[in-house]
Amino acid sequence: MKDILKIAVQKSGRLNEKSMGLLKECGIKINNGGKLMSTASNFPLEIFYLRDDDIPQYVAEGVADIGIVGENEYLEKQQPVEIINRTGFSKCRLSLAIKREEAYPGLEWFSGKRIATSYPVILKSFLQKNNIDATVEVISGSVEIAPGIGLADAVFDIVSTGSTLLANGLKEVEVALRSEALLIANTMLNREKKEILDKLLFRIEAAKSAKQNKYILLNAPNEKLDSIIALLPGMRSPTVLPLADEGWSSVHSVINEDDFWEVIDQLKEKGAEGILVCPIEKMIV
Ligand SMILES: Nc1ncnc2c1ncn2[C@@H]1O[C@H](COP(=O)(O)OP(=O)(O)OP(=O)(O)O)[C@@H](O)[C@H]1O
Numbered sequence: 548m549k550d551i552l553k554i555a556v557q558k559s560g561r562l563n564e565k566s567m568g569l570l571k572e573c574g575i576k577i578n579n580g581g582k583l584m585s586t587a588s589n590f591p592l593e594i595f596y597l598r599d600d601d602i603p604q605y606v607a608e609g610v611a612d613i614g615i616v617g618e619n620e621y622l623e624k625q626q627p628v629e630i631i632n633r634t635g636f637s638k639c640r641l642s643l644a645i646k647r648e649e650a651y652p653g654l655e656w657f658s659g660k661r662i663a664t665s666y667p668v669i670l671k672s673f674l675q676k677n678n679i680d681a682t683v684e685v686i687s688g689s690v691e692i693a694p695g696i697g698l699a700d701a702v703f704d705i706v707s708t709g710s711t712l713l714a715n716g717l718k719e720v721e722v723a724l725r726s727e728a729l730l731i732a733n734t735m736l737n738r739e740k741k742e743i744l745d746k747l748l749f750r751i752e753a754a755k756s757a758k759q760n761k762y763i764l765l766n767a768p769n770e771k772l773d774s775i776i777a778l779l780p781g782m783r784s785p786t787v788l789p790l791a792d793e794g795w796s797s798v799h800s801v802i803n804e805d806d807f808w809e810v811i812d813q814l815k816e817k818g819a820e821g822i823l824v825c826p827i828e829k830m831i832v
Pocket residue numbers: 557558559560561562597598599600616617618619620637638639705706707708726727728
């Protein structure tokens with residue numbers, strides 16, 4: 548029988564939609580199976596829907612072969628799994644926050660204080676590294692409410708926009724960890740499962756590259772071609788095709804999302820016209 552790769556994704560919550568989106572971008576069609584498990588119709592993949600806290604353990608034990616989990620959970624759970632890919636999504640930070648009205652002189656403020664968190668392992672290691680002796684109060688959710696109800700003096704929790712802190716009268720004073728969703732794997736996968744995983748990783752990279760790049764088409768006067776091409780590296784080099792209008796060419800290339808606006812301005816300065824920028828569906832480099 549052909550082997551099948553088992554992936555654990557969060558059942559519902561912040562990671563679920565992006566994890567399923569990643570599989571979709573990889574061209575994987577998922578059958579509407581049960582609530583806790585389903586299979587792909589066009590790829591040897593079985594999907595388990597779990598609480599994110601349990602994913603590192605299930606992957607370490609081989610119940611699932613791979614999983615998508617926040618770096619925060621991966622570090623907190625200290626399970627012997629391998630990081631296979633940094634997905635680039637669900638970016639957030641784990642930070643210390645205190646009441647907004649408190650003056651904050653620096654980390655020593657936390658000495659002797661009570662800090663509420665759902666991440667005691669990461670917090671204790673951070674405090675130890677910084678020689679701070681504080682009490683860690685472990686709670687499993689709604690951490691930001693703790694100072695307001697007298698449960699703790701400070702919190703150590705996930706921050707993204709900062710709006711939850713703001714709504715609870717808190718301010719972020721130290722960032723201990725920058726996190727993103729990781730693809731993790733069991734360290735003992737057999738050859739067949741490794742081959743399936745390699746195929747999946749190839750697709751993930753193609754989808755990631757596509758998102759990171761744009762396809763650009765423009766018209767350029769021939770005498771300006773050299774300076775315009777110099778701005779557009781392309782995958783190998785830009786494609787240049789003559790236009791019906793003599794003295795003009797059409798230039799096609801790929802540019803990185805991060806360089807996008809700066810390059811566009813420079814292209815216009817050099818005389819480029821009719822610039823079209825299109826999304827790329829997949830990119831194999
Ligand atoms: N505000 C946020 N912005 C970006 N990423 C976040 C945010 N909050 C959480 N995350 C990331 O998403 C992961 C899942 O968050 P979520 O709040 O859904 O977890 P949960 O409530 O523990 O879910 P579960 O019910 O599966 O245990 C976190 O571990 C973190 O990596």
